[in-house]
Amino acid sequence: xxxxxxxxxxxxxxxxxxxxxxxxxxxxxxxxxxxxxxxxxxxxxxxxxxxxxxxxxxxxxxxxxxxxxxxxxxxxxxxxxxxxxxxxxxxxxxxxxxxxxxxxxxxxxxxxxxxxxxxxxxxxxxxxxxxxxxxxxxxxxxxxxxxxxxxxxxxxxxxxxxxxxxxxxxxxxxxxxxx
Numbered sequence: 001x002x003x004x005x006x007x008x009x010x011x012x013x014x015x016x017x018x019x020x021x022x023x024x025x026x027x028x029x030x031x032x033x034x035x036x037x038x039x040x041x042x043x044x045x046x047x048x049x050x051x052x053x054x055x056x057x058x059x060x061x062x063x064x065x066x067x068x069x070x071x072x073x074x075x076x077x078x079x080x081x082x083x084x085x086x087x088x089x090x091x092x093x094x095x096x097x098x099x100x101x102x103x104x105x106x107x108x109x110x111x112x113x114x115x116x117x118x119x120x121x122x123x124x125x126x127x128x129x130x131x132x133x134x135x136x137x138x139x140x141x142x143x144x145x146x147x148x149x150x151x152x153x154x155x156x157x158x159x160x161x162x163x164x165x166x167x168x169x170x171x172x173x174x175x176x177x178x179x
Contacts (some may be wrong), residue, residue, distance in 0.1 A: 001086060003093045005048040005061070008040075013049050017060040024076035028142060031073075035168070036062055044167045050077070050090045058086050061094055066163040069155060070101035091130045095151050102155050106146040109138065124149075138179040145179060 008014050018033050039045035044066060050059035059077035063070050072094065077087045095103055107127065110120045127149050128134075135148035137157055148160070157178045165173035 001089045002053055003086075003089045004051050004053075005093070005097060006051055008047040008049050008060075013057075014047070016057055017047060017049060017062075020060050020076050020078060021062070021074060025074060029144060031168070031172070039064070039167060045073075050086075052086070055081065059090055061090070063094070063098065064163060064167045065098075065101065066166045067159075068101055069159055069163050070098040070103050071160070071163055072103065072105040075105070087126065088130050091127075095131060102153050102159070103151040104135070104155050104160065105132065105149050106139065106141060107149060109145040109147055111147075112145065140177040140179055142175050 006013070008017050014037065021030065021033060036045055036047060040047045044064060046061070046063045046065065048061045048063070049057045050061055052058050057078070058081040060074065061072065062074040064073050065071075075087075075091070075094070077090065081087075105127070107124055108114070108116075108120050110117065110124050114120060124147070132149040132151050133154075135150050135154055137148060139146050139148060139157070139160070148155075161173060161176055161178075164176055
Protein backbone atom coordinates (compact mmCIF):
# COMPACT_ATOMS: atom_id res chain seq x y z
CA UNK A 1 0.00 0.00 0.00
CA UNK A 2 1.33 3.38 -0.95
CA UNK A 3 0.78 6.00 1.75
CA UNK A 4 1.15 9.75 1.44
CA UNK A 5 0.62 12.57 3.87
CA UNK A 6 -1.19 15.75 2.97
CA UNK A 7 -1.10 18.74 5.28
CA UNK A 8 -4.70 19.47 6.15
CA UNK A 9 -5.43 23.05 5.25
CA UNK A 10 -8.85 23.10 3.60
CA UNK A 11 -12.10 23.18 5.55
CA UNK A 12 -13.04 19.81 4.05
CA UNK A 13 -9.77 18.17 5.14
CA UNK A 14 -9.89 19.66 8.62
CA UNK A 15 -13.53 18.66 9.03
CA UNK A 16 -12.77 15.05 8.03
CA UNK A 17 -9.85 14.91 10.45
CA UNK A 18 -11.85 16.47 13.27
CA UNK A 19 -14.62 13.91 12.76
CA UNK A 20 -12.17 10.98 12.98
CA UNK A 21 -10.37 12.66 15.90
CA UNK A 22 -13.63 13.00 17.83
CA UNK A 23 -14.66 9.40 17.11
CA UNK A 24 -11.25 7.81 17.79
CA UNK A 25 -10.16 9.50 21.02
CA UNK A 26 -11.91 9.77 24.39
CA UNK A 27 -13.02 13.28 25.29
CA UNK A 28 -10.68 13.44 28.28
CA UNK A 29 -7.68 12.80 25.98
CA UNK A 30 -8.56 15.36 23.31
CA UNK A 31 -7.16 18.85 23.16
CA UNK A 32 -9.48 21.48 21.69
CA UNK A 33 -9.30 20.99 17.93
CA UNK A 34 -9.14 24.77 17.50
CA UNK A 35 -5.90 24.74 19.54
CA UNK A 36 -4.40 22.13 17.22
CA UNK A 37 -5.34 24.24 14.19
CA UNK A 38 -3.82 27.34 15.82
CA UNK A 39 -0.56 25.46 16.54
CA UNK A 40 -0.56 24.10 13.00
CA UNK A 41 -0.70 27.65 11.64
CA UNK A 42 2.22 28.53 13.94
CA UNK A 43 4.20 25.59 12.50
CA UNK A 44 4.62 23.60 15.72
CA UNK A 45 1.94 20.99 14.93
CA UNK A 46 1.44 19.03 11.72
CA UNK A 47 -2.17 18.01 11.02
CA UNK A 48 -1.90 15.35 8.35
CA UNK A 49 -4.39 13.45 6.22
CA UNK A 50 -3.14 9.92 5.67
CA UNK A 51 -4.09 9.01 2.12
CA UNK A 52 -3.75 6.10 -0.24
CA UNK A 53 -4.02 6.42 -4.00
CA UNK A 54 -6.78 3.82 -4.08
CA UNK A 55 -8.94 5.11 -1.23
CA UNK A 56 -8.26 8.77 -0.53
CA UNK A 57 -8.18 9.67 3.16
CA UNK A 58 -7.72 6.59 5.31
CA UNK A 59 -6.63 8.23 8.56
CA UNK A 60 -5.06 11.13 10.40
CA UNK A 61 -1.86 11.97 12.22
CA UNK A 62 -1.30 14.99 14.44
CA UNK A 63 2.35 15.57 15.34
CA UNK A 64 3.75 18.20 17.72
CA UNK A 65 7.36 19.26 17.04
CA UNK A 66 9.90 21.06 19.18
CA UNK A 67 13.69 21.09 19.50
CA UNK A 68 14.37 17.84 17.64
CA UNK A 69 11.44 16.01 19.22
CA UNK A 70 8.30 14.84 17.40
CA UNK A 71 5.34 13.66 19.47
CA UNK A 72 2.77 11.59 17.59
CA UNK A 73 -0.01 13.19 19.58
CA UNK A 74 -2.93 11.59 17.73
CA UNK A 75 -2.89 8.76 15.19
CA UNK A 76 -5.98 7.03 13.87
CA UNK A 77 -6.95 4.95 10.88
CA UNK A 78 -10.56 5.11 9.72
CA UNK A 79 -12.51 2.07 10.98
CA UNK A 80 -13.06 0.58 7.52
CA UNK A 81 -9.28 0.47 6.88
CA UNK A 82 -8.25 -1.07 10.21
CA UNK A 83 -6.77 -4.56 10.50
CA UNK A 84 -5.56 -4.57 6.92
CA UNK A 85 -2.05 -3.21 7.33
CA UNK A 86 -2.84 0.46 6.68
CA UNK A 87 -1.86 1.48 10.21
CA UNK A 88 1.51 -0.27 9.98
CA UNK A 89 2.25 1.31 6.61
CA UNK A 90 1.26 4.73 7.90
CA UNK A 91 3.27 4.45 11.12
CA UNK A 92 6.40 3.36 9.27
CA UNK A 93 5.93 6.23 6.83
CA UNK A 94 5.57 8.65 9.77
CA UNK A 95 8.76 7.27 11.33
CA UNK A 96 10.53 7.94 8.01
CA UNK A 97 8.98 11.41 7.65
CA UNK A 98 10.23 12.40 11.11
CA UNK A 99 13.52 10.46 10.96
CA UNK A 100 15.54 13.54 11.90
CA UNK A 101 13.50 13.88 15.11
CA UNK A 102 13.34 11.79 18.26
CA UNK A 103 9.92 10.26 17.56
CA UNK A 104 7.73 9.45 20.58
CA UNK A 105 4.14 8.79 21.57
CA UNK A 106 1.96 8.09 24.60
CA UNK A 107 -0.44 5.18 25.06
CA UNK A 108 -2.88 4.45 27.86
CA UNK A 109 -1.38 2.24 30.56
CA UNK A 110 -1.61 -1.51 30.07
CA UNK A 111 -0.65 -2.22 33.70
CA UNK A 112 -3.94 -1.54 35.49
CA UNK A 113 -7.44 -2.99 35.17
CA UNK A 114 -9.59 -1.06 32.69
CA UNK A 115 -12.76 -1.82 30.73
CA UNK A 116 -10.76 -1.58 27.50
CA UNK A 117 -7.58 -3.32 28.71
CA UNK A 118 -7.58 -5.81 25.83
CA UNK A 119 -7.75 -2.96 23.31
CA UNK A 120 -4.94 -1.12 25.11
CA UNK A 121 -2.77 -4.23 24.99
CA UNK A 122 -3.47 -4.76 21.29
CA UNK A 123 -2.60 -1.10 20.63
CA UNK A 124 0.68 -1.45 22.52
CA UNK A 125 1.52 -4.67 20.65
CA UNK A 126 0.86 -2.85 17.36
CA UNK A 127 3.34 -0.10 18.23
CA UNK A 128 5.97 -2.55 19.47
CA UNK A 129 5.62 -4.66 16.28
CA UNK A 130 6.18 -1.50 14.28
CA UNK A 131 9.49 -0.43 15.77
CA UNK A 132 8.48 1.53 18.85
CA UNK A 133 10.17 0.75 22.17
CA UNK A 134 9.03 1.32 25.75
CA UNK A 135 10.69 4.16 27.59
CA UNK A 136 11.56 3.80 31.26
CA UNK A 137 8.98 6.20 32.67
CA UNK A 138 5.25 6.81 32.74
CA UNK A 139 3.35 10.07 32.81
CA UNK A 140 0.06 11.24 34.20
CA UNK A 141 -1.49 13.23 31.35
CA UNK A 142 -4.60 15.11 32.48
CA UNK A 143 -5.21 12.44 35.12
CA UNK A 144 -4.65 9.47 32.77
CA UNK A 145 -1.66 7.19 33.27
CA UNK A 146 0.24 6.84 30.02
CA UNK A 147 3.15 4.69 28.91
CA UNK A 148 5.82 6.35 26.80
CA UNK A 149 7.15 4.80 23.59
CA UNK A 150 10.00 5.92 21.34
CA UNK A 151 11.32 5.08 17.90
CA UNK A 152 15.08 5.18 18.07
CA UNK A 153 16.62 7.24 20.82
CA UNK A 154 15.03 7.47 24.23
CA UNK A 155 13.74 10.84 25.40
CA UNK A 156 13.83 11.88 29.03
CA UNK A 157 10.86 13.38 30.83
CA UNK A 158 12.34 16.89 30.83
CA UNK A 159 12.59 16.90 27.01
CA UNK A 160 9.07 15.54 26.65
CA UNK A 161 7.67 18.05 29.15
CA UNK A 162 9.51 20.91 27.40
CA UNK A 163 7.75 20.01 24.14
CA UNK A 164 4.37 20.40 25.82
CA UNK A 165 5.38 23.66 27.47
CA UNK A 166 6.89 25.16 24.28
CA UNK A 167 4.18 23.98 21.89
CA UNK A 168 0.99 24.07 23.97
CA UNK A 169 1.93 26.47 26.75
CA UNK A 170 2.55 26.21 30.49
CA UNK A 171 -1.17 25.86 31.31
CA UNK A 172 -1.31 22.51 29.51
CA UNK A 173 2.20 21.41 30.51
CA UNK A 174 1.37 21.79 34.21
CA UNK A 175 -1.16 18.95 33.78
CA UNK A 176 1.59 16.46 32.91
CA UNK A 177 3.38 14.70 35.75
CA UNK A 178 6.16 12.15 35.89
CA UNK A 179 5.06 8.91 37.56
